Amino acid sequence: MSVKIGIYGYGNLGKGVEQAIKKNKDTELVAVISRRDPSTVKIATENVPVVSSDLVKEYKDKIDVMIICGGSATDLPKMTPELVKNFNVIDSFDTHANIPTHFSNVDKAAKESGKIGIISVGWDPGMFSLARLYSNCILTEGEDYTFWGKGVSQGHSDAVRRIDGVLDARQYTVPVPEALEAVRAGKNPQLSTREKHTRVCYVVAAEGADKAKIENKIKTMPNYFADYDTTVHFISAEEMKRDHSGLPHGGLVIRSGKTGANNENTHIIEYRLKLDSNPEFTASVLIAFARAAARLNAEGVSGCKTVFDIAPAYLSEKSHEEIISHML
Amino acid sequence: MSVKIGIYGYGNLGKGVEQAIKKNKDTELVAVISRRDPSTVKIATENVPVVSSDLVKEYKDKIDVMIICGGSATDLPKMTPELVKNFNVIDSFDTHANIPTHFSNVDKAAKESGKIGIISVGWDPGMFSLARLYSNCILTEGEDYTFWGKGVSQGHSDAVRRIDGVLDARQYTVPVPEALEAVRAGKNPQLSTREKHTRVCYVVAAEGADKAKIENKIKTMPNYFADYDTTVHFISAEEMKRDHSGLPHGGLVIRSGKTGANNENTHIIEYRLKLDSNPEFTASVLIAFARAAARLNAEGVSGCKTVFDIAPAYLSEKSHEEIISHML
Numbered sequence A, B: 001m002s003v004k005i006g007i008y009g010y011g012n013l014g015k016g017v018e019q020a021i022k023k024n025k026d027t028e029l030v031a032v033i034s035r036r037d038p039s040t041v042k043i044a045t046e047n048v049p050v051v052s053s054d055l056v057k058e059y060k061d062k063i064d065v066m067i068i069c070g071g072s073a074t075d076l077p078k079m080t081p082e083l084v085k086n087f088n089v090i091d092s093f094d095t096h097a098n099i100p101t102h103f104s105n106v107d108k109a110a111k112e113s114g115k116i117g118i119i120s121v122g123w124d125p126g127m128f129s130l131a132r133l134y135s136n137c138i139l140t141e142g143e144d145y146t147f148w149g150k151g152v153s154q155g156h157s158d159a160v161r162r163i164d165g166v167l168d169a170r171q172y173t174v175p176v177p178e179a180l181e182a183v184r185a186g187k188n189p190q191l192s193t194r195e196k197h198t199r200v201c202y203v204v205a206a207e208g209a210d211k212a213k214i215e216n217k218i219k220t221m222p223n224y225f226a227d228y229d230t231t232v233h234f235i236s237a238e239e240m241k242r243d244h245s246g247l248p249h250g251g252l253v254i255r256s257g258k259t260g261a262n263n264e265n266t267h268i269i270e271y272r273l274k275l276d277s278n279p280e281f282t283a284s285v286l287i288a289f290a291r292a293a294a295r296l297n298a299e300g301v302s303g304c305k306t307v308f309d310i311a312p313a314y315l316s317e318k319s320h321e322e323i324i325s326h327m328l
Helices: A012-022 A053-059 A075-083 A096-113 A127-138 A154-161 A177-184 A211-219 A237-243 A278-298 A320-326 B012-022 B053-059 B075-083 B096-113 B127-138 B154-161 B177-184 B211-219 B237-243 B278-298 B320-326
Strands: A003-008 A027-034 A050-052 A065-068 A088-090 A116-118 A142-148 A166-175 A197-205 A229-234 A249-259 A265-275 A303-305 B003-008 B027-034 B050-052 B065-068 B088-090 B116-118 B142-148 B166-175 B197-205 B229-234 B249-259 B265-275 B303-305
Touching: A003 A012, A003 A053, A003 A278, A012 A027, A012 A278, A012 B249, A027 A053, A027 A278, A050 A053, A065 A075, A065 A278, A075 A096, A088 A278, A096 A116, A096 A303, A096 B320, A116 A278, A127 A142, A127 A249, A127 A265, A127 B127, A127 B278, A142 A166, A142 A177, A154 A166, A154 A197, A166 A177, A166 A237, A177 A249, A177 A265, A197 A211, A197 A237, A211 A229, A249 B012, A249 B278, A265 A278, A265 B278, A278 B127, A278 B249, A278 B265, A320 B096, B003 B012, B003 B053, B003 B278, B012 B027, B012 B278, B027 B053, B027 B278, B050 B053, B065 B075, B065 B278, B075 B096, B088 B278, B096 B116, B096 B303, B116 B278, B127 B142, B127 B249, B127 B265, B142 B166, B142 B177, B154 B166, B154 B197, B166 B177, B166 B237, B177 B249, B177 B265, B197 B211, B197 B237, B211 B229, B265 B278
Parallel strands: A003 A027, A003 A065, A027 A050, A065 A088, A088 A116, A116 A303, A197 A229, B003 B027, B003 B065, B027 B050, B065 B088, B088 B116, B116 B303, B197 B229
Antiparallel strands: A142 A249, A166 A197, A249 A265, A265 B265, B142 B249, B166 B197, B249 B265
């Protein structure tokens, strides 16, 4: 039985989901839903309609799971509770502080409709959250560390782009190797923001712009850069396009814990991602959880769920016999 | 509500479980069950009885979960299906090829008794299996790699100890750094047994023993060493005790996969363990799954389960509100 997928929103993440569907033979793209005029949206899959969001309800019985590819700031807090009234949904809501509120809004709507909504799916939150939870359940005494990068932070890149005289910018977050090594060695260091990550910016400046001023504005920008050691490189528009058009990312979740009568034994659990394409990897996670959503709802499960609430077997295209024979 | 635990078998693993219970405030050790004469078994916890295995059924209503700390070769295939007739059980059955048979034996007995049995819990099988499953569900096109070590292999150490003239031995399995780097770089190498791991032996020889002969016997031993590059070091009994009395282990599970319309993007998912004490870490995993077994059975779930079948939230001592607020 094929899982019929709808993609709601066709940006980088929606395009990633479209590609991920092609890599999961038991899934099928039914429609791309867009808030734009559908005639202006060209998708990569043949014979699949682009549908105006005004008409989304017409797909109520044609889609098993809607994957909502909107932004966490303003889109998802509205879209997910609204869409779960008619669809099983997956989102990648990533504003950590607002997850409990989002959970409760989605849960209420989903319980009323009998649908399931799995929120905050992706890698952080998502796979990194799972790494944190599993390792905390095993090593109850210890310290958690999350490092991000090396990778492009879109929020920080946008912040630099808003500076006068900046035509384009790309910001990489980079873990500090010494901090990482101290953690891996089980030293449980207390690390300040500055000690954990550095920030590296590539900037295309307008002709005649004051580069020293731009560099100073970046390095002193509160919240974004002031607490970090930041390096700024000015490059040409051609170099930007040639060397920085990808969206790589990744990072590490490490738990360092102790066991034994006198805490004499140290254990390190490390989960690491190195991703060429942040949106395509996130999309690949979304599809696996969409499969789980379809199965769980078919079993009668409804309400809001997170990656913590899904038994891993539900994510696999393979049968239970196959996974216990070949992966356990 | 505290989870009442019984430990069945008091070797290295049973002792590890006893320590792990002290690190999980919501668990409580009720009894250690032994096949030995209980008066000969000294445990590390005060006011807890050591009970003969003949009397185990007397504890049927006093224990929520029995953690079976027996060997996979002959103990667990009998013990787990037998004990699940009266108890929720956890085991660390690790003979990968026989897991489906063990699963079906435990499942039959558990469904009859209404109890739950979670099998093959630990790190491999166990946490490594979870790393394999999650990463395969996300990256459907790719290659899997599992490396073990650096760590002590007890089976290989025992094999060396059986050679004439060997008084004591310790064998370390070590991943080959070049192989690891090629995998991490996304090169998807095809690796032979010899290319993945080396074996390092520390041997205490009897006085007057023919060391060259011992070394040759080790290096040419079929299945255990012949397919590997093996190094043999002869040391004194004092050095053995001083430098090799721990049971460190660990390893890595890596999946290297591709996404994108033309497979143009490579992603690496790496799960790594570095453990000072193999039995204490395994025991820490067992306790987390014991908590899940107690909860699931209280909800009416019975039958055989594996790490794949348990939603991660069941492993945590913390409330759902707490984990979605602080770990997601």
